[in-house]
Amino acid sequence: MGKYVEKKENNKNVNNWYPGHMKKATNQIIEKLKLVDFIIFILDSRVPYTSFNSNLNELIKNKRKLIIFNKIDLADLDKLNLFIDKNLNKENDYYLLLNLSDNSSKEKIFKKIDDFSKEKLEKLKNKGIKHAVTRALVLGIPNVGKSTFINMIAPKNIQKVQNMPGITRNITWVKINKNFEMIDSPGILEPRFKDANSGIKLSLIGSVKEGIINNDVLVEFVLNFLKNNCLEQLLNYLNLKELPNNNEEILKNIAVLRGFLLKNSEYDIEKAKVILLKDFKNGKISKVFLDEV
Template identity: 30%
Template sequence: MNINWYPGHMAKTKKLLVENLKLVDVVIELMDARIPISSRNPDFDSLFNSKKRIWCLNKSDLADPIISDEWRKYYNIQGIDCVFLNSRSGQGIKELISNIETMMEEKFSRDAARGLRRRPIRAMVTGIPNVGKSTFINSLTGRSATRTGDRPGVTKDKQWIKVNKVIHLLDTPGILWPRLGDEKTGLNLAFTGAIKDEIMDLETIVAKLLEYLSCNYRKNLEERYNLTISNQTGIMLLEEICKSRGLLLPAGQLDTLKGSQKILDEFRGAVIGRISLEKP
């Protein structure tokens, strides 16, 4: 797959991100809990280096809870602050707020010792397209949140949202481009919807997804589509599913495109089950 992210926009996006970074204390890095590796770009580690950071594994309601537990342990061992979120329901948001407050406590104590007045914590959200940044911001701030512009010392056009008395959030998230990498990363991004379907060959993508599922989530796949899996290829599985669902073109051939879209929708909606694509 040869995908060109944001042709011509990357430099501009990065410049804006760097500007916004200067304004905040904490970076809330959203990742997709199903693909914690593919949904973050290691290039940004250096960019966020000087900031306090918290990793949020969003869409955790779609991920395999057993694998998510493995990720939690893995991050804990490395001393990485992480929270699992469902931005649609708001699950995990309270824990996140409390973690951010704790994170800043030391600095505020130091400031207080120097006679400085306590000011709000400023945070911003970053993440790749479709990871849930807008949904997360809405969930974090709610409808009642007040938006404030024109704060002294802050660029005029920046909007801040009061999450609570102590945390203010920049209302424009930083869009990160995913890592340009190996085929596996590209596929994971495609499966989860981070890459627009229109620019992909859906049948090939779905055949790959079916291959992954037949190895790692065989039972889910068999139950959902009434299959008996032995050693079919992904394409064979796709065709079997189309056949059993009666997905036919007017001329009688299997409508594998329609079948692919259906399978992808069901995967993304966790209809096939809660599925993780990457393990620690």
């Protein structure tokens, strides 16, 4: 996974919004590292580069790591696979593609966890210890599905889940079964954005909270991205056969479709912007890949 780190650009934009709780959570994670056998590192498949926190990766470099490319239901799988071919050293990096809205992912997860636990269990068995417990720490930026991952394999839904950042606030141990325990952790962002568009992409997928980056900037980016890369999905979303002339016309079209009218019978373009961003975040426009392949 070294290539991810090399790609990171040297940018001087210190995020002055960086939430204090993330610093605190990072320290709590460092404390827990010695207690776990491996790390489950969760990424958003729409932005596998942008959602890869290199700082966290540096902290866990001595640990075995299972990389989860999550939310594949929302991603362009061809591009994701190309990205994986280019960036993962398949002999050393263990990874799994998942859609956690699909309950059948459970089996895939347990199989992989068994693979990861085997080494330790065998070592202990040779020493005569039969009932060993394997422990894993789930890490990632906010909103990638860490708690959803844990809920999927836990005996019952324990962790709170919502499509916005900062839902998990504390390190939490969760017992999966008598042989396996996991730690859920609060999402942590890199203290600096990787490049000029990272903050935008992270806002679009709900990993940076609303209000940090101006809606106009987000709308402009997402419409240009869709026009250039996902025309079919955009036309479907707009219920049109041909693309309007410009972004303003597109927004007007959304306002018409939704019946967003102001008192003076003008279209409510601001409301159209908000709904577009919300729909994108909720995966109503899907099969996208926002990073470079």
